Amino acid sequence: MVNSSMFVLCLYMDNAIKNIFKQVSFNTFIPFFYPMMMMPLRSWRKKAINMCSFKPDDRVLIPGVGSGYDITCLPSDVVVDGVDISEVMLGIARAKQNINGNAQNVRLNIMDAERLEFPADTFDKAILGLFLTCVYDPQKAFAEVVRVVKPGGEILIYDHLFRTNKWTGQLMSYMDVVMKYNFCSVIRAFDDVVKGQPVVVVKEISGDPFGFIRGFLLRKADSPKVKRSWWSFFHL
Secondary structure, three states: OHHHHHHHHHHHHHHHHHHHHHHHHHHOOHHHHHHHHHHHHHHHHHHHHOOOOOOOOOEEEEEOOOOOOOHHHOOOOOEEEEEEOOHHHHHHHHHHHHHHOOHHHEEEEEOOHHHOOOOOOOEEEEEEEOOOOOOOOHHHHHHHHHHHEEEEEEEEEEEOOEOOOHHHHHHHHHHHHHHOOOOOOOOOEHHHHHOOOOEEEEEEEEOOOOOOOEEEEEEEOOOOOOOOOHHHHHHO
């Protein structure tokens, strides 16, 4: 009992520390530097997002929506749920949506992306723009995204994630133990993040002139159909 209680306490403290570090970063200096960092990548980022096959009234999730940078790249006839842990960044996003006049199609909420408050199979699309290298636990955050995306739905990842082998990936995971508390980590491996999730890579493109950033379009696997023999219906 003592050991289990200590484990829960340590887990709670770890998550609390994680949120403090991230919120301090994204509520203070990041909102000022973010526009300058993102401007050179705008056309590349939009090209990656355009890999998605949007349909009218699609529900689109943007975890780590920040200042709403990706919202302007989406069609005006989709419904967007953007979540973030930074009140400052969301405040900027709300102001931008009011100016652009499309606030009625956009819902912005404070939320921890590693604990999404949405039912399973809710969204048609998810846009993860420079998100998985900023969250504390990318595997957990990605698993949450997969959970809330419908079977057959699309997940767009635009980030500086490496394609690695097991040796370099293991080295990166050790280094990331420290870097995950910072603003972002630049040593995460794509294959480690998506490992074990029911997704397939549909397309991959370069996301910047140097090939440091990549765009990945993934599709969530359809739910397996239950096969029944003819006699099983007599037992329903």
